[in-house]
Amino acid sequence: MPYLADDKRYEKMIYNRTGNSGLLLPAISLGLWHNFGGADSFENGRAMLQKAFDLGITHFDLANNYGPPPGSAEEMFGKMMKTDFKPYRDEMIVSSKAGYRMWEGPYGDWASKKYMVASLDQSLQRMGLDYVDIYYSHRPDPHTPLEETMGALDQIVREGKALYVGISSYSAEETADASAILHRLGTPLLIHQPNYSMFNRWIENGLQEVLEKNGTGSIAFGPLAQGLLTNKYLGGIPADSRAARSGTFLQEEQVSASAVEKVQKLNEIAEKREQSLPQMALAWVLRGNVTSALIGASRVSQIEENVKALNNLEFSEDELKEIDTILQ
Template identity: 50%
Template structure:
């Protein structure tokens, strides 16, 4: 919702740091003209109504000050659904909007958003109306990338691709992306968009030391097509940290509170892996998260790694990781504790 004219948030001017482009390396997305910071801020689980606006605003503005100008959202991020976009819209309206042309804002639609047959999937009806709602929540008239968040088996991919192409032609999104598409359907989406004169800019897959599935088919395809990737969950939902290294689940941890991760993941196999990764990180003078982020960025097919953040220090850690080049010896040593090439840790 828009901020009222007398809201005190509007009385706190924001002046961006003059040094904001000195910390994070930027990398071109495939063969496009778009350069993105090698780490980006995702507003998946830390920007709902269960957290204070002041802390959320602080994180977004701190990210921008460090050069993390790519902000990734989706229509159903929260909780509740839509609240992350509303929060970001309030941050824009409270001072960041003057820098909109320096921001690269992305959102998605594909999973359930509202009741009934038109609130989910990949139909033209859903994608077009969802984007209209997202723009209203974010107080902006366009996004830089609009993603189809998933393959919809009940909608012809031709319909989804045509809707995405028409959205670009409408000016409400500057580029198109897809997320969670397996390689064969990613290739088909690329071809269908190309037939309509629209370039697929980014694919957004899950990728980490614990999930190397994209290495099997997707990454080779993206190299062939010169399409970039914005990988999510590089820390495997927090498993690639020291938070659970003793086998305990802290009350304030994601494993204690998230639908997507729970304590059952803390198996003996996981503990062996994370302790081995921790030893390698310490020898490299890095934290586990820094090592994990540097690892996913080692391959140029990864344009950017999308991180979540509940405090500003996590952004600083990720920015530091974006500047690290891992030695071949460190990469080889990690293979013992990482998922197998092209697979995931079960």
């Protein structure tokens, strides 16, 4: 059966303006970092993407190295564009990034113009797209002049390979400099993608002010702290959890007795708000000037639960003070 999107999908989502631009992003976006690669079930990934779009999630966030193996998440998304999403391309925001090692040799890593341009060409081919809506510099490159990286992003927009550009994990100072360069070139910095959650609040020490001053939006990745801000760790570390496995996810030492105690206290607040802990954590991230919260998922039910965070985005002064006290 051909996929037909839910005709009420836009009634189920909140859309926020991205900085000073004309672009609206869904308050909840879906990232394809893991669980959508060649090592994963295509049908499960397909079901999650379909459900996300049916719930009004129009933004799908990828990168050249997402998988595993690297590149396979974009290939999977490319199949979805061909079989399911082709009629809806103009209703979607598709983003990709380059900045981490993707191929061997001196030109497959960091953020030189050579790498940024070549990587996007490969990403477009894998996804079967003529352009991406947003293209990011995935991380700052200490070896390449910032002017070169931003110049590559400007060139990519002028060539029609991306509509907008963004950066990820840049400091407040680096973001201000990048924004100034792009402004001079005539390609505004649309968005910044930082790691931001109740347990990682670094953007509150200057970055948010820089973004607001420059009219730049933000999309928070890791809003659930790699799963720590879910019900999974309320009793410690379960055997099937990310923290129980080695790799790039949550590490066992991050699930300390102190962290578990904080999670338990936060969960008590969430219950009073008639929310699950992850729903409250997403609402908390969105409480300020954050445009969108970027979630990951391994099954359809997680997406459905996370979107319900939008049912209660308001916090009282007392709730915010109590949360701050717990986190301190």
